[in-house]
Amino acid sequence: MVTVEHNAAVAVELVVFTVLDEQLAVLAAVRQVMPFRNRLELPGGFLLPDEDLPEAAERELWEKTRIESARVYLEQLGTYASADRDPRGRVVTVAYLALVPGMSADLTGGSALTEGGRTHEQDDGEDGPELPEERAAEAEWVPADELLDDPDSLAFNHHRILGDGVERVRARLEYSSLGTLFCADEFTIGDLRKVYEAVWDTTIDPRNFHRKVSGTADFVVETGRVTSGEGGRPARLYRLGDVTVLNPPLRRPA
Amino acid sequence: MVTVEHNAAVAVELVVFTVLDEQLAVLAAVRQVMPFRNRLELPGGFLLPDEDLPEAAERELWEKTRIESARVYLEQLGTYASADRDPRGRVVTVAYLALVPGMSADLTGGSALTEGGRTHEQDDGEDGPELPEERAAEAEWVPADELLDDPDSLAFNHHRILGDGVERVRARLEYSSLGTLFCADEFTIGDLRKVYEAVWDTTIDPRNFHRKVSGTADFVVETGRVTSGEGGRPARLYRLGDVTVLNPPLRRPA
DNA sequence: GCAAAAGTGTTTAGCTTACACCCATGT
DNA sequence: ACATGGGTGTAAGCTAAACACTTTTGC
Numbered sequence: 001m002v003t004v005e006h007n008a009a010v011a012v013e014l015v016v017f018t019v020l021d022e023q024l025a026v027l028a029a030v031r032q033v034m035p036f037r038n039r040l041e042l043p044g045g046f047l048l049p050d051e052d053l054p055e056a057a058e059r060e061l062w063e064k065t066r067i068e069s070a071r072v073y074l075e076q077l078g079t080y081a082s083a084d085r086d087p088r089g090r091v092v093t094v095a096y097l098a099l100v101p102g103m104s105a106d107l108t109g110g111s112a113l114t115e116g117g118r119t120h121e122q123d124d125g126e127d128g129p130e131l132p133e134e135r136a137a138e139a140e141w142v143p144a145d146e147l148l149d150d151p152d153s154l155a156f157n158h159h160r161i162l163g164d165g166v167e168r169v170r171a172r173l174e175y176s177s178l179g180t181l182f183c184a185d186e187f188t189i190g191d192l193r194k195v196y197e198a199v200w201d202t203t204i205d206p207r208n209f210h211r212k213v214s215g216t217a218d219f220v221v222e223t224g225r226v227t228s229g230e231g232g233r234p235a236r237l238y239r240l241g242d243v244t245v246l247n248p249p250l251r252r253p254a
Numbered sequence: 255m256v257t258v259e260h261n262a263a264v265a266v267e268l269v270v271f272t273v274l275d276e277q278l279a280v281l282a283a284v285r286q287v288m289p290f291r292n293r294l295e296l297p298g299g300f301l302l303p304d305e306d307l308p309e310a311a312e313r314e315l316w317e318k319t320r321i322e323s324a325r326v327y328l329e330q331l332g333t334y335a336s337a338d339r340d341p342r343g344r345v346v347t348v349a350y351l352a353l354v355p356g357m358s359a360d361l362t363g364g365s366a367l368t369e370g371g372r373t374h375e376q377d378d379g380e381d382g383p384e385l386p387e388e389r390a391a392e393a394e395w396v397p398a399d400e401l402l403d404d405p406d407s408l409a410f411n412h413h414r415i416l417g418d419g420v421e422r423v424r425a426r427l428e429y430s431s432l433g434t435l436f437c438a439d440e441f442t443i444g445d446l447r448k449v450y451e452a453v454w455d456t457t458i459d460p461r462n463f464h465r466k467v468s469g470t471a472d473f474v475v476e477t478g479r480v481t482s483g484e485g486g487r488p489a490r491l492y493r494l495g496d497v498t499v500l501n502p503p504l505r506r507p508a
Numbered sequence: 509g510c511a512a513a514a515g516t517g518t519t520t521a522g523c524t525t526a527c528a529c530c531c532a533t534g535t
Numbered sequence: 536a537c538a539t540g541g542g543t544g545t546a547a548g549c550t551a552a553a554c555a556c557t558t559t560t561g562c
Protein backbone atom coordinates (compact mmCIF):
# COMPACT_ATOMS: atom_id res chain seq x y z
CA MET A 1 0.00 0.00 0.00
CA VAL A 2 1.37 3.33 -1.02
CA THR A 3 1.04 6.08 1.52
CA VAL A 4 0.81 9.80 1.07
CA GLU A 5 2.95 12.37 2.82
CA HIS A 6 1.11 14.52 5.32
CA ASN A 7 1.63 18.19 4.57
CA ALA A 8 -0.68 20.01 6.98
CA ALA A 9 -2.49 19.91 10.29
CA VAL A 10 -6.21 19.73 9.62
CA ALA A 11 -8.57 21.15 12.21
CA VAL A 12 -12.29 21.77 12.43
CA GLU A 13 -13.74 24.95 13.83
CA LEU A 14 -17.30 25.67 14.85
CA VAL A 15 -19.38 28.76 14.33
CA VAL A 16 -22.17 27.90 16.74
CA PHE A 17 -25.12 30.26 16.60
CA THR A 18 -28.12 30.65 18.80
CA VAL A 19 -30.62 33.41 19.49
CA LEU A 20 -30.50 34.74 23.04
CA ASP A 21 -32.15 37.87 24.31
CA GLU A 22 -33.45 38.54 20.78
CA GLN A 23 -29.89 38.74 19.50
CA LEU A 24 -27.85 36.46 17.27
CA ALA A 25 -25.15 35.04 19.54
CA VAL A 26 -22.08 32.97 18.76
CA LEU A 27 -20.13 30.61 20.95
CA ALA A 28 -16.59 31.80 21.79
CA ALA A 29 -14.00 30.98 24.39
CA VAL A 30 -11.12 32.87 25.89
CA ARG A 31 -7.96 31.38 24.54
CA GLN A 32 -5.63 30.17 27.29
CA VAL A 33 -2.37 29.67 25.41
CA MET A 34 -0.13 31.48 23.00
CA PRO A 35 -0.49 32.64 20.34
CA PHE A 36 -3.43 35.01 20.75
CA ARG A 37 -3.59 34.26 24.47
CA ASN A 38 -6.57 35.86 26.23
CA ARG A 39 -8.21 36.62 22.90
CA LEU A 40 -11.62 35.14 22.09
CA GLU A 41 -11.65 32.25 19.68
CA LEU A 42 -14.13 29.96 18.02
CA PRO A 43 -14.22 26.44 19.46
CA GLY A 44 -12.40 23.79 17.47
CA GLY A 45 -9.62 21.28 17.42
CA PHE A 46 -7.55 18.99 15.30
CA LEU A 47 -8.91 16.10 13.34
CA LEU A 48 -8.31 12.73 14.98
CA PRO A 49 -7.00 9.71 13.05
CA ASP A 50 -9.69 7.91 11.07
CA GLU A 51 -12.20 10.61 11.86
CA ASP A 52 -14.45 12.07 9.20
CA LEU A 53 -15.04 15.82 9.07
CA PRO A 54 -18.68 15.79 10.25
CA GLU A 55 -17.69 13.39 13.02
CA ALA A 56 -14.96 15.72 14.16
CA ALA A 57 -17.35 18.67 14.13
CA GLU A 58 -19.90 16.75 16.21
CA ARG A 59 -17.23 15.63 18.65
CA GLU A 60 -15.92 19.15 19.10
CA LEU A 61 -19.43 20.44 19.61
CA TRP A 62 -20.04 17.88 22.32
CA GLU A 63 -16.69 18.40 24.01
CA LYS A 64 -16.91 22.16 24.06
CA THR A 65 -20.58 22.66 24.75
CA ARG A 66 -22.15 19.37 25.88
CA ILE A 67 -24.79 19.95 23.25
CA GLU A 68 -26.24 16.75 21.82
CA SER A 69 -26.31 16.63 18.05
CA ALA A 70 -29.96 15.61 17.95
CA ARG A 71 -31.49 19.08 17.81
CA VAL A 72 -28.48 20.63 16.12
CA TYR A 73 -27.98 21.53 12.49
CA LEU A 74 -24.43 21.17 11.20
CA GLU A 75 -23.24 22.33 7.81
CA GLN A 76 -19.82 22.82 6.31
CA LEU A 77 -19.04 26.50 5.97
CA GLY A 78 -15.68 26.69 4.28
CA THR A 79 -12.01 25.84 4.49
CA TYR A 80 -9.29 28.32 5.30
CA ALA A 81 -5.57 27.83 4.80
CA SER A 82 -3.87 31.20 4.50
CA ALA A 83 -0.22 30.45 5.10
CA ASP A 84 0.02 33.16 7.73
CA ARG A 85 -3.22 32.51 9.53
CA ASP A 86 -1.58 30.43 12.28
CA PRO A 87 1.92 31.44 13.32
CA ARG A 88 2.59 27.92 14.57
CA GLY A 89 2.74 26.35 11.14
CA ARG A 90 0.66 24.98 8.33
CA VAL A 91 -2.88 24.64 9.59
CA VAL A 92 -5.87 23.99 7.35
CA THR A 93 -9.15 24.69 9.10
CA VAL A 94 -12.53 23.38 8.01
CA ALA A 95 -15.19 25.62 9.52
CA TYR A 96 -18.64 24.27 10.35
CA LEU A 97 -21.81 26.20 10.92
CA ALA A 98 -23.95 24.96 13.82
CA LEU A 99 -27.42 26.15 14.81
CA VAL A 100 -28.69 25.31 18.30
CA PRO A 101 -31.89 26.23 20.14
CA GLY A 102 -31.70 29.32 22.28
CA MET A 103 -35.03 29.64 24.01
CA SER A 104 -35.17 25.98 24.97
CA ALA A 105 -35.44 25.45 28.72
CA ASP A 106 -33.57 22.16 28.65
CA LEU A 107 -30.65 23.74 26.89
CA THR A 108 -30.13 26.61 29.27
CA GLY A 109 -30.84 24.38 32.23
CA GLY A 110 -28.92 21.30 31.25
CA SER A 111 -25.74 22.67 29.76
CA ALA A 112 -22.73 24.30 31.25
CA LEU A 113 -23.41 27.49 29.35
CA THR A 114 -24.82 30.68 30.74
CA GLU A 115 -26.25 33.59 28.95
CA GLY A 116 -23.93 36.55 28.76
CA GLY A 117 -21.66 35.35 31.52
CA ARG A 118 -19.01 32.77 32.22
CA THR A 119 -19.41 29.39 33.81
CA HIS A 120 -17.13 26.47 34.30
CA GLU A 121 -17.47 23.52 32.01
CA GLN A 122 -16.89 20.32 33.87
CA ASP A 123 -14.60 17.89 32.10
CA ASP A 124 -15.62 14.60 33.58
CA GLY A 125 -13.24 12.50 31.61
CA GLU A 126 -15.53 10.26 29.59
CA ASP A 127 -14.99 12.22 26.42
CA GLY A 128 -12.20 12.15 23.89
CA PRO A 129 -8.58 12.91 24.64
CA GLU A 130 -7.64 16.42 25.60
CA LEU A 131 -5.56 18.14 23.00
CA PRO A 132 -2.02 18.29 24.28
CA GLU A 133 -1.20 21.92 23.72
CA GLU A 134 -4.61 23.45 24.26
CA ARG A 135 -6.44 23.55 27.54
CA ALA A 136 -10.19 23.73 27.50
CA ALA A 137 -11.49 27.26 27.90
CA GLU A 138 -14.85 28.46 29.07
CA ALA A 139 -17.21 28.84 26.19
CA GLU A 140 -19.76 31.63 26.36
CA TRP A 141 -22.38 33.21 24.16
CA VAL A 142 -21.32 36.54 22.72
CA PRO A 143 -23.56 38.74 20.57
CA ALA A 144 -22.40 38.39 16.98
CA ASP A 145 -22.66 42.12 16.33
CA GLU A 146 -20.20 42.83 19.10
CA LEU A 147 -17.56 40.61 17.50
CA LEU A 148 -18.29 41.73 13.95
CA ASP A 149 -17.81 45.37 14.89
CA ASP A 150 -14.24 44.79 16.09
CA PRO A 151 -11.99 42.96 13.61
CA ASP A 152 -9.43 42.31 16.35
CA SER A 153 -11.82 40.77 18.83
CA LEU A 154 -11.09 37.22 17.68
CA ALA A 155 -7.91 35.17 17.34
CA PHE A 156 -6.39 33.95 14.06
CA ASN A 157 -8.67 34.69 11.11
CA HIS A 158 -11.76 33.88 13.10
CA HIS A 159 -13.27 37.27 12.43
CA ARG A 160 -13.49 36.45 8.75
CA ILE A 161 -14.87 32.99 9.45
CA LEU A 162 -17.50 34.50 11.71
CA GLY A 163 -18.43 36.96 8.99
CA ASP A 164 -18.89 34.13 6.53
CA GLY A 165 -20.96 32.27 9.10
CA VAL A 166 -23.25 35.21 9.74
CA GLU A 167 -23.82 35.67 6.06
CA ARG A 168 -24.55 31.98 5.66
CA VAL A 169 -27.09 31.76 8.46
CA ARG A 170 -28.83 34.88 7.20
CA ALA A 171 -29.15 33.32 3.77
CA ARG A 172 -30.27 29.98 5.20
CA LEU A 173 -33.22 31.62 6.91
CA GLU A 174 -34.39 32.99 3.57
CA TYR A 175 -34.47 29.70 1.76
CA SER A 176 -35.05 27.12 4.49
CA SER A 177 -37.05 26.49 7.61
CA LEU A 178 -33.89 26.24 9.71
CA GLY A 179 -34.90 29.28 11.73
CA THR A 180 -37.19 26.98 13.69
CA LEU A 181 -34.09 25.32 15.14
CA PHE A 182 -33.41 28.46 17.16
CA CYS A 183 -36.77 28.03 18.88
CA ALA A 184 -37.79 25.72 21.70
CA ASP A 185 -39.58 22.46 20.97
CA GLU A 186 -42.88 24.32 20.96
CA PHE A 187 -43.02 27.90 19.81
CA THR A 188 -45.37 30.55 18.56
CA ILE A 189 -45.14 32.21 15.20
CA GLY A 190 -44.25 35.36 17.10
CA ASP A 191 -41.27 33.53 18.60
CA LEU A 192 -40.17 32.52 15.15
CA ARG A 193 -40.56 36.06 13.91
CA LYS A 194 -38.31 37.32 16.69
CA VAL A 195 -35.69 34.82 15.54
CA TYR A 196 -35.84 36.20 12.02
CA GLU A 197 -35.67 39.75 13.31
CA ALA A 198 -32.64 38.91 15.45
CA VAL A 199 -30.71 37.15 12.71
CA TRP A 200 -31.52 39.66 10.00
CA ASP A 201 -31.32 42.62 12.37
CA THR A 202 -34.50 44.09 10.98
CA THR A 203 -38.19 44.34 11.74
CA ILE A 204 -40.85 42.27 10.05
CA ASP A 205 -44.55 42.96 9.77
CA PRO A 206 -46.14 40.45 12.19
CA ARG A 207 -49.30 39.99 10.13
CA ASN A 208 -47.61 39.23 6.84
CA PHE A 209 -45.05 37.02 8.54
CA HIS A 210 -47.83 35.05 10.17
CA ARG A 211 -49.63 34.52 6.90
CA LYS A 212 -46.44 33.51 5.12
CA VAL A 213 -45.37 30.95 7.73
CA SER A 214 -48.79 29.46 8.40
CA GLY A 215 -49.51 29.37 4.68
CA THR A 216 -46.39 27.42 3.74
CA ALA A 217 -47.17 23.71 3.90
CA ASP A 218 -45.13 21.79 6.50
CA PHE A 219 -43.07 24.80 7.56
CA VAL A 220 -44.60 24.47 11.03
CA VAL A 221 -47.25 22.10 12.40
CA GLU A 222 -49.83 22.99 15.01
CA THR A 223 -49.63 21.19 18.34
CA GLY A 224 -53.15 22.15 19.44
CA ARG A 225 -51.86 23.91 22.52
CA VAL A 226 -51.79 27.64 23.06
CA THR A 227 -49.81 30.02 25.23
CA SER A 228 -51.27 31.81 28.23
CA GLY A 229 -50.27 34.74 30.34
CA GLU A 230 -48.06 36.43 27.77
CA GLY A 231 -49.95 39.68 27.75
CA GLY A 232 -52.34 39.41 24.87
CA ARG A 233 -54.45 36.98 22.98
CA PRO A 234 -53.15 33.41 23.43
CA ALA A 235 -50.99 32.24 20.53
CA ARG A 236 -51.11 28.82 18.93
CA LEU A 237 -48.08 26.64 19.57
CA TYR A 238 -46.23 24.89 16.77
CA ARG A 239 -43.53 22.33 16.22
CA LEU A 240 -41.11 22.38 13.33
CA GLY A 241 -42.40 20.72 10.19
CA ASP A 242 -40.74 18.59 7.55
CA VAL A 243 -39.96 21.17 4.95
CA THR A 244 -36.38 22.31 4.80
CA VAL A 245 -36.50 24.28 1.56
CA LEU A 246 -38.86 27.23 1.34
CA ASN A 247 -40.41 27.73 -2.04
CA PRO A 248 -41.02 30.59 -2.49
CA PRO A 249 -38.42 31.90 -0.06
CA LEU A 250 -38.85 34.43 2.71
CA ARG A 251 -36.80 37.28 1.30
CA ARG A 252 -35.09 39.64 3.70
CA PRO A 253 -35.29 43.36 2.97
CA ALA A 254 -32.40 44.83 0.97
CA MET B 255 7.97 28.91 17.89
CA VAL B 256 5.70 25.97 18.53
CA THR B 257 4.90 23.83 15.55
CA VAL B 258 1.88 21.69 14.85
CA GLU B 259 1.96 18.07 13.85
CA HIS B 260 0.80 17.41 10.32
CA ASN B 261 -2.00 14.86 10.30
CA ALA B 262 -3.18 14.74 6.69
CA ALA B 263 -2.27 15.28 3.08
CA VAL B 264 -4.21 18.25 1.80
CA ALA B 265 -5.07 18.38 -1.89
CA VAL B 266 -7.14 20.61 -4.12
CA GLU B 267 -9.42 19.23 -6.79
CA LEU B 268 -11.10 21.07 -9.61
CA VAL B 269 -14.60 20.70 -10.98
CA VAL B 270 -14.09 22.64 -14.20
CA PHE B 271 -17.25 23.28 -16.13
CA THR B 272 -17.88 24.60 -19.58
CA VAL B 273 -20.72 24.42 -22.07
CA LEU B 274 -19.89 22.56 -25.26
CA ASP B 275 -22.31 21.37 -27.89
CA GLU B 276 -25.18 22.77 -25.81
CA GLN B 277 -24.27 20.45 -22.95
CA LEU B 278 -22.73 21.05 -19.55
CA ALA B 279 -19.30 19.44 -19.71
CA VAL B 280 -16.72 18.77 -17.03
CA LEU B 281 -12.99 18.32 -17.29
CA ALA B 282 -11.77 14.81 -16.48
CA ALA B 283 -8.66 12.78 -17.14
CA VAL B 284 -7.95 9.09 -17.36
CA ARG B 285 -6.04 8.13 -14.27
CA GLN B 286 -2.72 6.48 -15.10
CA VAL B 287 -1.73 4.99 -11.74
CA MET B 288 -3.16 2.84 -9.01
CA PRO B 289 -5.51 3.05 -7.29
CA PHE B 290 -8.41 3.53 -9.69
CA ARG B 291 -6.12 3.13 -12.66
CA ASN B 292 -7.82 3.79 -16.01
CA ARG B 293 -10.79 5.36 -14.27
CA LEU B 294 -11.71 8.97 -14.99
CA GLU B 295 -10.82 11.50 -12.31
CA LEU B 296 -11.15 15.19 -11.66
CA PRO B 297 -7.91 17.15 -12.04
CA GLY B 298 -6.13 18.07 -8.85
CA GLY B 299 -3.01 17.72 -6.78
CA PHE B 300 -1.45 18.24 -3.41
CA LEU B 301 -0.99 21.58 -1.77
CA LEU B 302 2.57 22.90 -1.99
CA PRO B 303 4.38 24.38 1.01
CA ASP B 304 3.44 27.99 1.72
CA GLU B 305 0.71 27.85 -0.87
CA ASP B 306 -2.75 29.21 -0.19
CA LEU B 307 -5.81 27.27 -1.29
CA PRO B 308 -6.91 29.61 -4.11
CA GLU B 309 -3.29 29.72 -5.33
CA ALA B 310 -3.14 25.95 -5.45
CA ALA B 311 -6.41 25.80 -7.36
CA GLU B 312 -5.16 28.32 -9.92
CA ARG B 313 -1.88 26.50 -10.28
CA GLU B 314 -3.58 23.15 -10.84
CA LEU B 315 -5.92 24.71 -13.37
CA TRP B 316 -2.98 26.07 -15.30
CA GLU B 317 -0.92 22.90 -15.09
CA LYS B 318 -3.72 20.62 -16.16
CA THR B 319 -5.47 22.73 -18.74
CA ARG B 320 -3.27 25.68 -19.68
CA ILE B 321 -6.25 27.89 -19.02
CA GLU B 322 -5.36 31.36 -17.84
CA SER B 323 -7.18 32.50 -14.75
CA ALA B 324 -8.18 35.80 -16.31
CA ARG B 325 -11.52 34.72 -17.77
CA VAL B 326 -12.08 32.00 -15.18
CA TYR B 327 -14.30 32.01 -12.14
CA LEU B 328 -13.01 30.03 -9.17
CA GLU B 329 -14.99 29.31 -6.03
CA GLN B 330 -14.50 26.93 -3.16
CA LEU B 331 -16.99 24.09 -3.37
CA GLY B 332 -16.40 21.96 -0.30
CA THR B 333 -13.95 19.82 1.59
CA TYR B 334 -14.06 16.04 1.72
CA ALA B 335 -12.23 13.79 4.12
CA SER B 336 -13.99 10.45 4.39
CA ALA B 337 -11.44 8.15 5.94
CA ASP B 338 -11.96 5.58 3.21
CA ARG B 339 -12.12 7.85 0.27
CA ASP B 340 -8.48 7.30 -0.68
CA PRO B 341 -6.99 3.86 0.01
CA ARG B 342 -3.51 5.33 0.15
CA GLY B 343 -4.03 7.14 3.44
CA ARG B 344 -5.43 10.23 5.05
CA VAL B 345 -6.23 12.70 2.31
CA VAL B 346 -8.29 15.84 2.80
CA THR B 347 -9.45 17.33 -0.46
CA VAL B 348 -10.64 20.87 -0.97
CA ALA B 349 -12.75 20.96 -4.12
CA TYR B 350 -12.97 24.11 -6.23
CA LEU B 351 -15.58 24.98 -8.80
CA ALA B 352 -14.24 26.57 -11.99
CA LEU B 353 -16.24 28.03 -14.86
CA VAL B 354 -14.50 28.58 -18.20
CA PRO B 355 -15.75 29.81 -21.59
CA GLY B 356 -16.86 27.10 -23.95
CA MET B 357 -17.74 28.82 -27.17
CA SER B 358 -14.56 30.86 -27.24
CA ALA B 359 -12.47 30.14 -30.30
CA ASP B 360 -9.13 30.72 -28.56
CA LEU B 361 -9.93 28.13 -25.93
CA THR B 362 -10.76 25.27 -28.25
CA GLY B 363 -7.98 26.19 -30.64
CA GLY B 364 -5.12 26.73 -28.25
CA SER B 365 -5.55 23.96 -25.72
CA ALA B 366 -4.94 20.26 -25.65
CA LEU B 367 -8.58 19.57 -24.96
CA THR B 368 -10.91 17.59 -27.10
CA GLU B 369 -14.60 18.07 -27.30
CA GLY B 370 -17.28 15.46 -26.90
CA GLY B 371 -15.99 12.67 -24.73
CA ARG B 372 -13.27 10.44 -26.16
CA THR B 373 -13.69 11.45 -29.79
CA HIS B 374 -11.02 13.72 -31.14
CA GLU B 375 -12.19 16.52 -33.31
CA GLN B 376 -9.93 18.34 -35.70
CA ASP B 377 -6.71 18.96 -33.80
CA ASP B 378 -4.89 16.02 -35.36
CA GLY B 379 -1.80 18.00 -36.21
CA GLU B 380 -1.53 20.07 -33.06
CA ASP B 381 -1.48 17.54 -30.25
CA GLY B 382 -1.12 20.17 -27.57
CA PRO B 383 1.63 20.38 -24.99
CA GLU B 384 2.48 17.21 -23.16
CA LEU B 385 1.85 17.83 -19.51
CA PRO B 386 5.05 17.70 -17.51
CA GLU B 387 3.82 15.70 -14.53
CA GLU B 388 4.54 12.02 -14.71
CA ARG B 389 1.07 10.80 -13.94
CA ALA B 390 -0.63 13.56 -15.89
CA ALA B 391 -3.17 12.32 -18.39
CA GLU B 392 -4.80 14.16 -21.21
CA ALA B 393 -7.74 16.04 -19.81
CA GLU B 394 -10.88 16.00 -21.86
CA TRP B 395 -14.38 17.43 -21.72
CA VAL B 396 -17.01 14.90 -20.76
CA PRO B 397 -20.75 15.64 -20.63
CA ALA B 398 -21.71 15.98 -16.99
CA ASP B 399 -24.89 13.92 -17.48
CA GLU B 400 -22.85 10.97 -18.68
CA LEU B 401 -20.78 10.92 -15.49
CA LEU B 402 -23.70 11.64 -13.19
CA ASP B 403 -25.65 8.71 -14.57
CA ASP B 404 -22.95 6.20 -13.63
CA PRO B 405 -21.79 6.41 -10.00
CA ASP B 406 -18.73 4.28 -10.80
CA SER B 407 -17.53 6.36 -13.69
CA LEU B 408 -15.18 8.42 -11.55
CA ALA B 409 -12.35 7.53 -9.18
CA PHE B 410 -12.37 8.08 -5.41
CA ASN B 411 -15.45 9.99 -4.29
CA HIS B 412 -15.34 12.23 -7.33
CA HIS B 413 -18.85 11.30 -8.33
CA ARG B 414 -20.21 12.95 -5.22
CA ILE B 415 -17.98 15.98 -5.67
CA LEU B 416 -19.19 16.32 -9.24
CA GLY B 417 -22.78 16.11 -8.04
CA ASP B 418 -22.16 18.90 -5.57
CA GLY B 419 -20.49 20.92 -8.30
CA VAL B 420 -23.39 20.51 -10.70
CA GLU B 421 -25.85 21.58 -8.05
CA ARG B 422 -23.68 24.59 -7.21
CA VAL B 423 -23.32 25.83 -10.77
CA ARG B 424 -27.05 25.41 -11.35
CA ALA B 425 -27.78 27.52 -8.30
CA ARG B 426 -25.17 30.13 -9.26
CA LEU B 427 -26.90 30.74 -12.56
CA GLU B 428 -30.10 31.57 -10.73
CA TYR B 429 -28.66 34.22 -8.50
CA SER B 430 -25.69 35.59 -10.44
CA SER B 431 -24.63 36.61 -13.89
CA LEU B 432 -21.90 33.96 -13.96
CA GLY B 433 -23.59 32.20 -16.86
CA THR B 434 -22.03 34.82 -19.12
CA LEU B 435 -18.63 33.28 -18.35
CA PHE B 436 -19.59 30.23 -20.40
CA CYS B 437 -20.02 32.47 -23.43
CA ALA B 438 -17.41 33.94 -25.76
CA ASP B 439 -16.25 37.52 -25.34
CA GLU B 440 -19.17 38.67 -27.43
CA PHE B 441 -22.42 36.77 -27.37
CA THR B 442 -26.08 37.08 -28.16
CA ILE B 443 -28.87 36.71 -25.65
CA GLY B 444 -29.77 33.54 -27.50
CA ASP B 445 -26.28 32.19 -26.80
CA LEU B 446 -26.74 32.96 -23.13
CA ARG B 447 -30.12 31.28 -23.13
CA LYS B 448 -28.58 28.13 -24.59
CA VAL B 449 -26.10 28.18 -21.70
CA TYR B 450 -28.92 28.30 -19.20
CA GLU B 451 -30.78 25.55 -21.01
CA ALA B 452 -27.68 23.36 -21.02
CA VAL B 453 -26.82 23.85 -17.36
CA TRP B 454 -30.39 23.50 -16.14
CA ASP B 455 -31.26 20.81 -18.68
CA THR B 456 -34.53 22.50 -19.50
CA THR B 457 -36.08 24.78 -22.07
CA ILE B 458 -36.68 28.46 -21.54
CA ASP B 459 -39.09 30.73 -23.35
CA PRO B 460 -36.83 32.88 -25.58
CA ARG B 461 -39.05 35.97 -25.35
CA ASN B 462 -39.32 36.07 -21.59
CA PHE B 463 -35.61 35.27 -21.21
CA HIS B 464 -34.72 38.10 -23.53
CA ARG B 465 -36.84 40.57 -21.63
CA LYS B 466 -35.45 39.44 -18.30
CA VAL B 467 -31.79 39.65 -19.31
CA SER B 468 -31.98 42.88 -21.25
CA GLY B 469 -34.11 44.42 -18.53
CA THR B 470 -31.67 43.71 -15.68
CA ALA B 471 -29.27 46.63 -15.37
CA ASP B 472 -25.61 45.74 -16.02
CA PHE B 473 -26.28 42.04 -16.57
CA VAL B 474 -25.05 42.43 -20.15
CA VAL B 475 -23.90 45.50 -22.09
CA GLU B 476 -24.47 46.09 -25.77
CA THR B 477 -21.42 46.24 -28.03
CA GLY B 478 -23.26 47.82 -30.95
CA ARG B 479 -22.39 44.95 -33.25
CA VAL B 480 -24.79 42.34 -34.53
CA THR B 481 -24.49 38.81 -35.84
CA SER B 482 -25.03 37.85 -39.46
CA GLY B 483 -25.62 34.66 -41.35
CA GLU B 484 -27.02 32.68 -38.47
CA GLY B 485 -30.30 31.88 -40.16
CA GLY B 486 -32.66 34.50 -38.91
CA ARG B 487 -32.90 38.09 -37.90
CA PRO B 488 -29.47 39.41 -36.82
CA ALA B 489 -29.02 39.47 -33.06
CA ARG B 490 -27.38 42.18 -31.02
CA LEU B 491 -24.03 41.27 -29.49
CA TYR B 492 -23.28 41.82 -25.82
CA ARG B 493 -20.39 41.68 -23.40
CA LEU B 494 -20.73 40.68 -19.76
CA GLY B 495 -21.70 43.50 -17.42
CA ASP B 496 -20.67 44.38 -13.90
CA VAL B 497 -23.49 42.82 -11.95
CA THR B 498 -22.70 39.54 -10.29
CA VAL B 499 -25.79 39.22 -8.10
CA LEU B 500 -29.16 39.07 -9.82
CA ASN B 501 -31.96 40.73 -7.91
CA PRO B 502 -34.54 39.43 -8.52
CA PRO B 503 -33.05 36.10 -9.52
CA LEU B 504 -33.71 34.04 -12.63
CA ARG B 505 -35.51 31.11 -11.08
CA ARG B 506 -35.23 27.74 -12.74
CA PRO B 507 -38.37 25.64 -13.12
CA ALA B 508 -39.08 23.13 -10.35
C1' DG C 509 -42.69 33.95 -50.43
C1' DC C 510 -41.15 31.10 -46.66
C1' DA C 511 -38.45 29.52 -42.74
C1' DA C 512 -36.00 30.90 -38.81
C1' DA C 513 -34.50 33.42 -35.11
C1' DA C 514 -34.88 38.20 -32.76
C1' DG C 515 -37.45 41.15 -30.32
C1' DT C 516 -42.04 43.63 -28.43
C1' DG C 517 -46.73 43.88 -26.46
C1' DT C 518 -50.39 42.13 -23.67
C1' DT C 519 -52.98 39.36 -20.66
C1' DT C 520 -53.36 36.64 -16.60
C1' DA C 521 -52.03 34.71 -12.36
C1' DG C 522 -49.42 34.59 -8.15
C1' DC C 523 -47.02 36.77 -4.65
C1' DT C 524 -45.64 40.71 -1.59
C1' DT C 525 -46.64 44.80 0.82
C1' DA C 526 -49.13 47.95 3.54
C1' DC C 527 -52.57 48.55 6.50
C1' DA C 528 -57.57 48.38 8.23
C1' DC C 529 -59.79 45.61 11.21
C1' DC C 530 -61.29 42.01 14.47
C1' DC C 531 -60.07 38.44 18.39
C1' DA C 532 -58.94 36.92 23.07
C1' DT C 533 -56.62 37.52 27.02
C1' DG C 534 -54.57 40.08 31.55
C1' DT C 535 -55.11 43.98 34.50
C1' DA D 536 -62.31 49.78 29.74
C1' DC D 537 -58.01 49.35 27.74
C1' DA D 538 -53.50 47.69 26.54
C1' DT D 539 -51.25 43.91 24.25
C1' DG D 540 -50.13 40.74 21.12
C1' DG D 541 -52.61 37.15 17.78
C1' DG D 542 -54.77 36.60 13.60
C1' DT D 543 -57.76 37.72 9.07
C1' DG D 544 -59.24 40.56 5.04
C1' DT D 545 -58.26 43.36 1.25
C1' DA D 546 -56.52 46.40 -2.28
C1' DA D 547 -52.25 48.07 -4.85
C1' DG D 548 -48.13 46.94 -7.06
C1' DC D 549 -44.65 44.06 -8.82
C1' DT D 550 -43.10 39.82 -11.22
C1' DA D 551 -43.31 35.96 -14.13
C1' DA D 552 -45.61 32.77 -17.47
C1' DA D 553 -47.93 32.20 -21.70
C1' DC D 554 -48.46 33.55 -26.14
C1' DA D 555 -50.01 36.66 -30.16
C1' DC D 556 -47.55 39.43 -33.04
C1' DT D 557 -44.01 42.14 -35.61
C1' DT D 558 -39.05 42.49 -37.39
C1' DT D 559 -35.12 41.17 -40.21
C1' DT D 560 -32.30 38.24 -42.23
C1' DG D 561 -31.02 33.84 -45.68
C1' DC D 562 -32.66 30.90 -49.22
